[in-house]
Amino acid sequence: MTEQKRYFKTLHLCLLFLALIPVTKVVTLPSFLASKAGSSLWISGLIAFLLDLALIIVMAIACEKSKGTFFERLELTFGKSISKIIAGVFAIFFLLKSLLFVLGEKHFIENTLYEESVISYIFYPFFAICLYLCIKGLKAYERLSFPLCAMTIVGLIMIFLLSFGEAKLSNLLPINTSVRKIINGSYQSLMYCGEGLYLLFFMGRHAKDKKVILPLTLSSIIAYILVIAFFILFYSVYSNISVTQIFAISQISHYSLVIDSIGRIDTFAVLMIDFTRLFALSLPVVLSMECLRFIFGTKTKQTIILSFGLTLIVMLFVNFFNEKTTFIINFFNKYFSYFFILMTYVLPPFVFLLKEKK
C-alpha cells in the first residue's frame, strides 16, 4: 500500500474509538449485565473491558509495527487461496455480528423514538446509510471521527448531568455477588465487546505520523471509564429493578426535575448517542464488505453489487426476525459465543506471526 492510501491519522483512530466504544455498550448491555451480576454489574463490565483494553493495546502495537495491510500480510504468509478463505470467515463473522446488533437497534429505535406503533419501513434509511458506507469503505469513518466523537461525549455528559440527581450510590451495596456470577456476566458481555479487532483492518492504512499505542490506549481507557461510570449510574438509579430497564440510555434521565420544568431535553442526548450508533453498528457490515472486497476485487461495479447484496442480507434478516429478537439473542449467545470469542480475542494476536511486507 502506498503512503497516499494511508489515510488514517492517530487522532482519527483515537476519536473513532472514543466515539464507538461507549455507544455500543450503554443501551442494552447494562440491563443484560444486571440480570447476570446484579449490583456487581460494573465489576463484570470492568473485567470484560480490561480484556478488551489488552486486545486494543496488542493490536495497536501490531498496527504501529506493520508495514502492510492485514490482507497483504495474510496473502504473503498463506498465499491467495487460503488467505481468501480466512477473509471469508471474517466476512461471515462480521455479518453475524452486525445481524445481532442491527436487530437490537431496530427495536431500540422503534421503542424509544416513536410514541406510535411504527411501521417497519421507518428503519429502512439505516440500510441506505449502511449501503453508502459499504461502498465508501473505511475512509468514511476517518471523515466522521470528529463529529461522532463530539456527539458521543456531549450526549453522554447530558445524560450524566440529567440522571445524577436520581442516583443513590448506596444501591451498589453490598458487594457480595458470587465470583461465578461476575465472571459469567463478563463472559456473556464479550459478545458486545471486542473493538480491538477493528484495528486489524485499520492496519497498514494508518499514517505513520505519530506513535499510535499510547494515544489509542488512553482514548480507549477514557471510553471504558465512561461506560463503567454509566453502569454505576444505571444501577444507582434503578437498583434491583435494573433488569426491567432494557433500553437504559433512553429511560435513565426521565426522572430529572429539570425535565419536569422545561420538557424532554434528554431526547437530544438520546438522539446524539443514536446518531453515533448508526455508524458504530454499520462498522461490522463495512468490515465484512472489506473482506469481500479482498476476495472478489476492488472494481467499482463489484463493490456496488457486493455492498448491495450484503445490505440486502442484513435487511431481510432484520425484517424476517423482527418479532424474534429475544430468541435470536439467546440463539447467538448459545451457539455463536465461542465462535465470536475465537474470532475477536484468540485469532487477532496471531497477526504477529504473519509475514511482514518488505
Add this chain to the structure above:
Amino acid sequence: MKKILIKILLIFLFFSISIFITSDVGLIEIEKTALVTALGIDYDKERDMVAVTAQIAIPQETATSTSNDDSVITGYGKTIGSAVENIALTTGWYPKLSFCNLVIIHQDIVNDRIAELINYILYSAKIYDSLLVSASVQPAKDVLNSYTPLDNVSSFALLKILLKNPGKTSNVYYTKAKDIAIDASNQSKSILMPLIDIEQHGDKGKESNDSNTQETKQNLKDVVLNATKTLLIKDEKVVGTFSQENTLFFNLLTKNVGEIYYSISYDDTKVLLKAIDSKRKIKITPNKNGAKLKINLELKSYLVDIYKNGELYKTQTPKILSKEIKAQAEKYLKENITSLIDIMLKSNCDFLKVNDYLYKFHNNFYKNNKKDFLQDLQVEITTKVTTPDKKLADTNL
C-alpha cells in the same frame, strides 16, 4: 462528475438520517390525537372487575377553543392490563399512555392490586415509570371527574399540588412508579404514597361513591383535592396513614428545606415559624441488641408572627427567635419525630429504611442476625432550632 455524485450521495445521506431520527413521517397533527393524562384504578363490585379510567386531554385548535377539553373513558377487565385493552375495544381507539403522568389507585384495592400495578408500569413499553403514583380515599374515577379551582383537568391540578415544590420539603409527599418498585423489592419492603381526599370547598362538593349520576357530577364541581395525608404500605398491604404533620416531618427528615412554615403553640401563645434551611442526619448502627437509630434535625428558622392571648404581637425585624420560642420549637420538632417513629414501630412500615440500610452497609451483621430490626430498635432523637442572627437571638419577647 464524481464531486456531483458525492454531493448527491451526501444529500441523500442527510435526508435519510433526517427521516430516521426525527419521526417526521410518523407525526400526527395535534388536533387529530388524544392523550391520556392520568389513569384511575378502581374495583367495580357489580362486574367483579378492575375498572381503569383514563382521563383524556384532547388538544384543540386555538382558533376554535380557548381551553382544554377533557373527558374520561372507563374500561373493565380482570386485570389492569386487560381493562386498558378494554378501553380500546369500547372506543376503537387505543389509549396512548406515554403522556400519562399520574396513576391514582383507590385505597380499598391497594392491598390486592399494588403489585399488579407496579408490574404493569414496569413491563409496559408505552408507559413511563417516571409517572407519579397516588392513592385516593374516594374512587379514583371520582377524583378524575372532579373540578378544582386549580385547573379544569383534575390530573393537572393534582400534578400542581404534588409537584409544588419538587425535590424540597413540603406538606405533600410524592413518589414515582420507579421508586415504588424499588422500595417494594428492597429489604424494607415499605412504600409510601400520597392519599388524595376530595374535600368540600364552601358548600359545594362532597364525596360520593356513585359516580354515574348527574348529582354526583354536580357534587364533584369546585372541590379541593387534599393530598397532605400519606398512605403507608408494608409487604403490599396498607398498614397505616400519615397525618398532614407526619407527612411534613417525614419530608423534613428526608428532603432538603427550601422554604417551609410550621406553627407551635404553648400556654396562650401561638407562633408561626418559617424554616429556610436544615441539617439532617439519620444514622443507623448495629449493636448487641439489634440496631440503634440516631436522628438529628437542625432547622434554621425565622419568626413570622406571634399571637398572644388571641392578639397579634408586634415584633421588630429581623424576626429572630427568642430562647423560649427556640426551646418550644425544639420540643415540638422532637415530639413530632417521636410520633413518626411510633407510627413506624406500630405499623412495622420501615419508611426510614432501617433494614435496607443494615443490609447494605452492615451486610455481615444483617445476615448473621436475620430478623426485622424494627422490633428492637433503639431510638435517639436530637433536635435543634437555630436563628440566622445569633447575636440577637437571646432577646426576650
